[in-house]
Amino acid sequence: MANSFLYQPHVHDADGVLTPDLLVENLAVALAPDANEIVPLPINLLTSGTMVQQASRTACGAAALVIVAAGRGAVVTVGSDHWDPELGPPVALGHLTCVKPIGREAVRLETLAAEGSAVLRTFRRRGGNRALIGETSLGDIPPVADIIADWSGSAEPPVRSALFISTGHCNDKPDHTEGYRVELDLLGSGLCIFFEYSVHQL
Numbered sequence: 549m550a551n552s553f554l555y556q557p558h559v560h561d562a563d564g565v566l567t568p569d570l571l572v573e574n575l576a577v578a579l580a581p582d583a584n585e586i587v588p589l590p591i592n593l594l595t596s597g598t599m600v601q602q603a604s605r606t607a608c609g610a611a612a613l614v615i616v617a618a619g620r621g622a623v624v625t626v627g628s629d630h631w632d633p634e635l636g637p638p639v640a641l642g643h644l645t646c647v648k649p650i651g652r653e654a655v656r657l658e659t660l661a662a663e664g665s666a667v668l669r670t671f672r673r674r675g676g677n678r679a680l681i682g683e684t685s686l687g688d689i690p691p692v693a694d695i696i697a698d699w700s701g702s703a704e705p706p707v708r709s710a711l712f713i714s715t716g717h718c719n720d721k722p723d724h725t726e727g728y729r730v731e732l733d734l735l736g737s738g739l740c741i742f743f744e745y746s747v748h749q750l
Contacts, residue, residue, distance in 0.1 A: 550592045555616055555710070557654035559623050560739065570618045574709040576699065577612070577629055577643050580716025583690050586699050587640045593648045594710065598745045600647045605749065606634040607646050608719035609728030610682065611668040612712040614650055615657065615696065617705035625654040626668070626732035626741050629714035648712055651743030655734070657705075660692065663736040670717040671729040673744070678729060682717025689713065 553572040558565050575589040607630060614627040627650040635642035660666065666686045671678040686692070693703065695713055700706045719725055727746035734740070 553591055553594045555596070555650070557616070557623055557625060557652050559654045559656065561656055561659065568618065568620075570616055570623070571708055572616060572710045574706065575648065576709070577648070577712040577714055578695050578699070579639060579643065580610070580714045581689065583695050583713055584698070585640070586711070587643060589644060589648065593646070595647050595649055596652060597649065599748060600630065600649060600745055601748045601750055602630070602646060603750045604632045604634070604645070606722055607632040608717075608722045608725070609670055609672070609730060609745075610715050610717040611670040611684070611730035611732070612714045613668060613686070613692070613732060614710060614712050615692070615705055616654070616710045617707050619707055622657040622705050623654040624657050624660045624732075625651045626730050626743055627651060627712055628670075628728055628730045628743070628745065629712050629716075631714075633718050643714070649743060649745045650710070651730070651741060653741045655739070655741070660734070663734045665735045667731075667733045667735065668715050669731040669733065670715065671731075672719050672721065672725040673727040673729060673746075674725060681719050682715055684715040684717070
């Protein structure tokens with residue numbers, strides 16, 4: 549079993565696009581809608597692959613704000629809290645059984661704080677078509693700074709860790725879905741960070 553994940557984001561900032569190597573050793577998810585329960589996850593669930601396998605016919609994608617902390621500050625990207633809404637109680641069980649795809653386009657945490665507003669969206673894909681299954685404004689969830697404080701016990705996220713802040717979007721037609729697109733739309737700058745992946749049903 550893997551005990552770390554090498555994350556190589558493309559970080560957009562004032563100096564252009566940087567591609568650091570970030571080692572992630574700890575993974576967790578803050579559960580929607582209140583993000584007041586933070587559940588540790590096995591690091592081997594984290595993936596940047598564009599194809600995922602699943603055994604469940606009810607599992608689905610859900611856009612998540614992902615904070616990845618490194619020695620020189622945290623970056624933010626979009627990921628999918630791929631989960632199975634049919635598993636539980638406890639609710640956390642549905643999040644522990646599925647992979648967590650993560651995008652590579654990213655911004656710094658302070659850039660997100662300066663944006664003012666941002667929206668997370670989840671689309672299901674079939675053929676060449678996309679259908680919106682969920683949209684969540686960051687203003688509709690607890691402040692990111694408060695979630696980080698609950699997670700780490702301080703204002704700074706723990707180094708070498710990744711946290712998925714889940715929207716909990718749910719697909720009512722998972723059997724007719726070939727994949728998902730998740731987006732983090734930064735409304736202030738007009739930058740839309742997205743990630744698409746396909747699902748292979750076992």
